[in-house]
Amino acid sequence: MAHELEVWLFADRVGSLYLTEGRLNFRYNPDWLSRPDAVTLSSSFPLQAEAFDDHQTRPFFAGLLPEGQLRRLIAQHFQVSRQNDFALLDHIGGECAGAVTLLAPGQALSRPAPGNDVQWLSDEEIIAVLDELPHRPMLAGKEGLRLSLAGAQDKLPVIFDGARVGLPLDGTPSSHILKPAIRTLEDTVTNEGFCLALAEVMQLKPARSKVHSVLGRQFLLVERYDRFIDAQGHRQRLHQEDFCQALGVVPEMKYQHEGGPDLAQCFDLVRRMTRPSAPHVLRLLDYVIFNALIGNHDAHAKNFSLLRAGKSAVLAPLYDTLSTAVYPALTHKMAMKIGGKYTFSEVQARHWDQFAEAVRLGKAQARKRVLALAKSLPTSARELHSQDGFAGHAVVERIVTLIEQRCALTVRRLSAPGADAGVETEPVA
Structure with missing residues (x-):
């Protein structure tokens, strides 16, 4: 028995997602393929009449869904298997990352009337949402909401007008991502807010964010880079896909040590997808260096994305920049190797050279940027x-102390004659 969901990109029905005997398949609509302006849904889905099998299909569509404990709780709420990507997308695949919406066959995209598209929240209701998220991720099952974001931490698509926070109803595009504190770690809201603000100071073009406090509870509001306001004042979607989706890698293999993408694959993807590619390659270089120096060990391939604009793409703004290295309980292993090393304290000058060679950058050019x-x-x-x-x-x-230590170590290793031969260690990992 086959099950079907229609896949919409912006306001166009571009294809269908099928579940047949427990396996996913995706096929473009013939009408979409016949259009001269047809674009691919994903870099991993070239325009073709033949269907894509489960191995090809799952990385993109599973990549739209929450992960880990969040996925388990959502599946539990809807009484479906946590492995059932199709059922989960059926329930929460309305407002996804990028411009993708999944609907039942024959169901039209909803266009709520102005005034009926947002449920504005009082301060007390915001606190209630923050309390509910750990038990009901994405507010799964709440009437009028079909919200999904990738990742393993609590978050929620919302609308923020500069003063009020609201829930986007019936497929209305959200404007921001609300990120509550991670309960098991100290002050993650301030941590991520500071790291994103620091990236802005360094002119690295991160996603814009601001720390908010309501009735003594903090949360981070991150402006969605995949949404914009058009000339008529309406919020519209931009299409995006993360590097795992673009490379056809399932989300449970997002870390390099699990078989996920390495930095060479990430840089090759940017070169292949962007035109001109040089500015985007250099921005990705900055992202890699910045994440290493601030101690963001969770900079895996799902934390980098491409923004799609017609048949071309640009590197998306930097996001999810938490300094994980300041928490002793978290791993000191970086998500992707630099010159064959997962541990920052082991990265010598020669490893930066090896990294540059692997990602096809000049060694002198890479060293100069790392030092700067x-x-x-x-x-x-x-x-x-x-x-x-x-x-x-x-x-x-x-x-800040960790940054000072890591930067001093890096400058010393890249500047001192003969530093490559040393076996220096870093006081704070």
Whole structure:
């Protein structure tokens, strides 16, 4: 028996997702293929009449869904198997990353009337949502909501108008991602807010964010880079896909040590998909260096994305930049190797050279950029720490100290004659 969901890209029905004997298949609609302006749904789905099998289909569609404990709780709520991507997309695949919507056959895209497209929340209702998310991710099953975002941490697509926070109803595009504190770690809201603000100071073009507090509870609001306001004042979607989706890698293999993408594959993808590619390659280089120096060990391939614009693409803004290295309970292993090393304290000058060679950059060019960021980052971090909103936070002090140590180590190793032969270690991993 076959089950079907229609796959919409923006306002166009581009294909269908099928579940047949427990296996996913995707096929483009013939009408879509006949259009001169037809674009691919994913870099891993070239325009073709033949269907894509489960091995080809699952990375993209499973990549739209929450992961880990969030997936388990959502599946439990709907009484479906946590492995059943199709059933989960049927229930929550309305407002996804990018411009993808999944609907039952024959169901039209909803266009709520103005005034009926947002449920604005009072401060007390925001607190209730924050309390509910750990038990009911994405507010799964709430009337009028079919929301999905990838990742293993609590988050929620919302609409923020500068003063109010609301829930997007009946397929209305959201504007922001609400990220509550991670309960098992200290002050993650301030941590991520600081790291994104620091990336902005360094002119790395991150997703814009702001720390908010309601009735004593903090959360981060991150502006969605895959949404924009058109000339008529309407919020519209931009299509995007993360690097795992684009490379055809299932989300449970997102880490390099699990068989997921390495940095060479990531840089090759950017070269292949962007035109001109040089500015995007250099931005990705900055992202890699920045994540290493701030101690973001969770910078795996799903935390980098491409924004699709017609038949071309650009590198998406930097996002999910949490300094995980300041938490002793979390792994000191980076998500992707730099020159064959997973541990930052082991990265010598020769490993940066090996990284540059692997991603097809000039060694001198890469060293110069690593040194430039390592020399300027500590001062910027210390200055940002002194500003309102970040002063007095213990976790920010630890991040700044870690940055200073990592940058000093990096400058010493890349500058000192004969440093490659040393076996220096870093005080803070």
